[in-house]
Amino acid sequence: QSVLTQPPSVSGAPGQRVTISCTGSSSNIGAGYDVHWYQQLPGTAPKLLIYGNSNRPSGVPDRFSGSKSGTSASLAISGLQAEDEADYYCQSYDSSLSGYVFGTGTKVTVL
Amino acid sequence: QVHLQESGPGLVKPSETLSLTCTVSGYSISSGYYWGWVRQPPGEGLEWIGKIYHTGNTYYNPSLKSRVTISVDTSNNQFSLKLSSVTAADTAVYHCTRVYSFTASTDYFDYWGQGTLVTVSS
Numbered sequence: 001q002s003v004l005t006q007p008p009s010v011s012g013a014p015g016q017r018v019t020i021s022c023t024g025s026s027s028n029i030g031a032g033y034d035v036h037w038y039q040q041l042p043g044t045a046p047k048l049l050i051y052g053n054s055n056r057p058s059g060v061p062d063r064f065s066g067s068k069s070g071t072s073a074s075l076a077i078s079g080l081q082a083e084d085e086a087d088y089y090c091q092s093y094d095s096s097l098s099g100y101v102f103g104t105g106t107k108v109t110v111l
Numbered sequence: 112q113v114h115l116q117e118s119g120p121g122l123v124k125p126s127e128t129l130s131l132t133c134t135v136s137g138y139s140i141s142s143g144y145y146w147g148w149v150r151q152p153p154g155e156g157l158e159w160i161g162k163i164y165h166t167g168n169t170y171y172n173p174s175l176k177s178r179v180t181i182s183v184d185t186s187n188n189q190f191s192l193k194l195s196s197v198t199a200a201d202t203a204v205y206h207c208t209r210v211y212s213f214t215a216s217t218d219y220f221d222y223w224g225q226g227t228l229v230t231v232s233s
Contacts, residue, residue: 002156032216034218036220045206045224045225046149046157046220046223048219048220048222051211051219052217057221089157091219093216093218097173097174098173099159099170100159100172101159102156102157102158102159103156
């Protein structure tokens, strides 16, 4: 069972801004561990989208941004595009579980 | 560009051992980084299985530790996963990954294989 909770789904019209939350606890995000985000397009492998809470790997559009505060983190997608329809997962480390943990995943739908 | 490719049987019988190999190209495993496995049951989320360094140092998900062995073959630039005593609950797409591992507080998975579906069924 995932220890990082995400909303099952979010949706928005093209051009709009959507945000995805990732809620953890004092043993993971709240303990200061970084949060990373992955995008999984249908039928493909996850792709690193944001690392170290707010950093974008080369090639990731600046429409994607990440932030972290307290025991939660957020991924924002601005100027939503049809190609952004995918599942998104957050990831961190949990000291109680002594391992990497992923969020429950959020499906983004472009209306 | 770093490329990872999983290989192995797509069907394993219950109680038997699942064995997969990941072949890495575009980067020498001996040069550094940890290398790991993540799985995804059909229609579900991601679960970390474990990771290995080229020296053989390993870390496993405690929930799977009793059944998992990850090994490395630097001469062939490959690393492998063995999961014993499998059940239907182990049916999943298994991805091999490169782990950017500086400290546990910063680690993330920067390259992924496309994944291979392993079904546990008699």
